[in-house]
Amino acid sequence: MDKLSILDSKYGIAVADLKEQYKKLPDFRLAMLTPALYGSGVSELACTLEGYFRELGLDCFWRAIEAEKDFFVLGKKITDALSLSMNCVSRAELDSFAAAASSLALPLDCDVLYLHDFHALIAASKIKGIKKIYRCHFDISRANKDVWEFLRPYIEDCDEVIFPSAQSHRPLNRGVDYILPSIDPCSVKNTFVEREGQLSVLKNYNIPCDKPIILQVSRFDRVKDPFGLIDVFKEVSEEIPSTLVYAGGFAPDDINAAALYQELKDYAGGHKDIILLSINRHDYEIAALQSAADVVVQKSFSESFGLSITEALWKKRPVAASDVGGIKYQIINNKTGLLCGDKESFVLNIKRLLTDRALSLRLAATGHEYVKEHFIITRELKNHAEVFKKIV
Numbered sequence: 001m002d003k004l005s006i007l008d009s010k011y012g013i014a015v016a017d018l019k020e021q022y023k024k025l026p027d028f029r030l031a032m033l034t035p036a037l038y039g040s041g042v043s044e045l046a047c048t049l050e051g052y053f054r055e056l057g058l059d060c061f062w063r064a065i066e067a068e069k070d071f072f073v074l075g076k077k078i079t080d081a082l083s084l085s086m087n088c089v090s091r092a093e094l095d096s097f098a099a100a101a102s103s104l105a106l107p108l109d110c111d112v113l114y115l116h117d118f119h120a121l122i123a124a125s126k127i128k129g130i131k132k133i134y135r136c137h138f139d140i141s142r143a144n145k146d147v148w149e150f151l152r153p154y155i156e157d158c159d160e161v162i163f164p165s166a167q168s169h170r171p172l173n174r175g176v177d178y179i180l181p182s183i184d185p186c187s188v189k190n191t192f193v194e195r196e197g198q199l200s201v202l203k204n205y206n207i208p209c210d211k212p213i214i215l216q217v218s219r220f221d222r223v224k225d226p227f228g229l230i231d232v233f234k235e236v237s238e239e240i241p242s243t244l245v246y247a248g249g250f251a252p253d254d255i256n257a258a259a260l261y262q263e264l265k266d267y268a269g270g271h272k273d274i275i276l277l278s279i280n281r282h283d284y285e286i287a288a289l290q291s292a293a294d295v296v297v298q299k300s301f302s303e304s305f306g307l308s309i310t311e312a313l314w315k316k317r318p319v320a321a322s323d324v325g326g327i328k329y330q331i332i333n334n335k336t337g338l339l340c341g342d343k344e345s346f347v348l349n350i351k352r353l354l355t356d357r358a359l360s361l362r363l364a365a366t367g368h369e370y371v372k373e374h375f376i377i378t379r380e381l382k383n384h385a386e387v388f389k390k391i392v
Contacts (some may be wrong), residue, residue, distance in 0.1 A: 002055055003186045007378060011185055018378055021385040022056040028392045030060040031110035033120040035075065037064035038281055040219060040254075041181070041307045042116050042137050048184045052381055063107050065119055071100050072255050075119050081144040082118070082151070083223055083302045094150045102126050112391060121154050131391050135162040135179070139304040139325040140169055160391050164304040164326050177387055180329055181305050182380040183314055183371070189283035192315045193291040201288035205245075207275055212242040212354050215293035217286060217308040218300070220248040220257040220278075225322075226264050229299045230274060232346045240354050243273045247289055249280040290315050295353045295360075299346060303327050310375050313337070313367035318360040320349040330375065336367040 007013040030053065034046045046062050053060040065071075074097040077089040101122040106113075112131045115121045121134045134155055140148065148170055155161055155172060162177045163169045169176070183190050193201070202209050214233060218224040226246060233244040246264070250257040261278060268274040279285055290296060296312035298321040305326035312319050313330065319337035321327050331337035338349040353360050 003052065003184070004055055006186050007376070011372070011376075013185075013372075013376055013378055015378060018382055018385070019056065021382060022058065025058075025385065025388055026392055028059070028111040028388075029109070030058055030112045030114055030388075031107040032060070032062040032114040032116065033106065033124070034062070034064050034116040035072075035119040036254075044189075044307070045137075045181060046116060048187065048377060049380075049384070052184075052377060053384075056381065061107070061110075065104060065123060067100065067104055069255060071097070071119075074100075076254055076256055078118065078147060079138075080223075081147040082140040083138050083143070085142045085144050087144060089144075089147060091146070091150075094147065098122050098125075112388075115158070118151055118154070121151075121158070125154055125157065131160075132158045133160045133162065133387065133391065134158040136169065137164070137181075137304060138168075139164070139302050141167060141325075142302070143170060160387055162387065165329065168304050168326060177383075179380060179383040179387075180326070180375065181307050181310070182375045182377045183307065183310050184377045185314065187283065189287050190311055190314055191287055193284070193288040197284075198288050198292035201285050202292060205275065205277060205285075207245060207289075208243055209292075211273070212240065212294040213245055213289075213292055214242055214295050214297060214350060214354075215245045215247065215289055215312075216297045216299065217247045217290065217311070218298070219254060220250065220260045220264070221254065222260065223301050225299045225301050226260070227267055228343065229297065230264070230268055230271075232297075232299065232343055232350065233274065234271070235343075235347045236350050236354075237273055240351060241273075242294075242354065243275060245275045245277065245289060245293075247277045247279050247286060249278060286311075287315075290317060293317050295320060295350055297346070297350065298322060298327065299340075300324060300327070305329065309337075310371055313364075313371045316364040316368045318353045318363045319367065320346060320353060330367075330370070332370070335363070336370045337363055 004015045008015050032046050036043050050062040080086045081089050104123045114133045156174050162179050296317045296319045298309050300322045303325040321331050323339040333339040340346040
């Protein structure tokens with residue numbers, strides 16, 4: 001049985017209108033390009049989209065950028081300048097990145113190039129005669145001004161531009177489409193793992209099952225405020241004995257992740273109840289950890305959306321998350337989860353979720369239904385059909 005049929009029969013998600021939308025599209029070949037093949041929400045989403053696009057009859061393929069380490073070193077500095085407004089990259093470095101990007105070999109046997117994030121956008125800038133869609137997956141509303149002005153002409157040169165929301169970017173001299181991310185209920189990662197499976201994974205990673213588990217699933221990146229999360233946990237655990245699990249990974253395009261992982265180990269100081277896991281391409285293990293968690297947190301300085309929150313809500317886990325960026329599209333405070341501002345509110349809200357079972361169950365149930373209504377892959381596929389209709 002194909003995935004669309006499973007969505008219809010198992011989850012009660014209507015797909016007939018979606019299939020009809022794609023039948024009406026003219027024939028065209030779509031190539032998707034991402035900065036990395038694995039280790040990020042972008043690569044996961046591209047993989048999901050590729051499968052569903054093909055199931056809906058599109059001629060589609062997906063490739064990741066292949067480049068030297070220096071290219072990704074500069075790419076990470078540009079990312080920090082865009083998402084955290086850091087003054088960390090010079091004009092000479094921007095020009096060097098552009099030169100390296102434009103020299104990369106790209107898939108050209110297509111009618112439309114779907115460019116995920118700025119690495120792919122700049123790499124394809126000199127290509128002519130092919131329609132281009134640019135999609136930015138992170139919040140750049142507070143981008144460093146110089147870096148934004150460098151990037152803006154590349155964005156405005158594309159045929160179609162997609163951002164998560166109107167609040168996630170600076171002004172542009174062109175129209176923009178808005179598509180929020182989604183999850184695929186048919187994937188291993190978005191399957192609720194029953195208790196026997198949970199216990200097996202917890203045992204494998206030496207995670208105790210006799211105390212509440214507080215979980216954050218994020219790449220190892222300063223924008224996810226992992227140091228602040230550790231501080232919050234230490235205060236929570238003074239009153240409520242519990243375990244913090246930070247499950248992250250090393251994406252090929254993030255060359256700072258391994259060093260940050262070591263910094264976090266040092267910062268945790270050997271705390272017996274803080275467990276840092278480096279997990280790449282282990283979707284079942286992530287699903288089991290999310291299913292087992294008593295509270296899922298997302299403590300970030302910036303988020304365009306936060307798919308790890310969506311995954312947790314889908315599994316009916318109570319969530320406490322930073323009141324920033326696109327998180328608010330998912331977490332309606334005190335309805336689908338708890339929004340947190342400073343450290344003190346995180347500590348307070350995590351304690352509430354650990355001690356008030358009725359509150360946790362109510363938020364988890366409402367959060368699951370909210371995801372089903374707004375953030376399932378079928379909605380995003382419908383959004384894409386509208387974009388494709390305009391461009392082809």
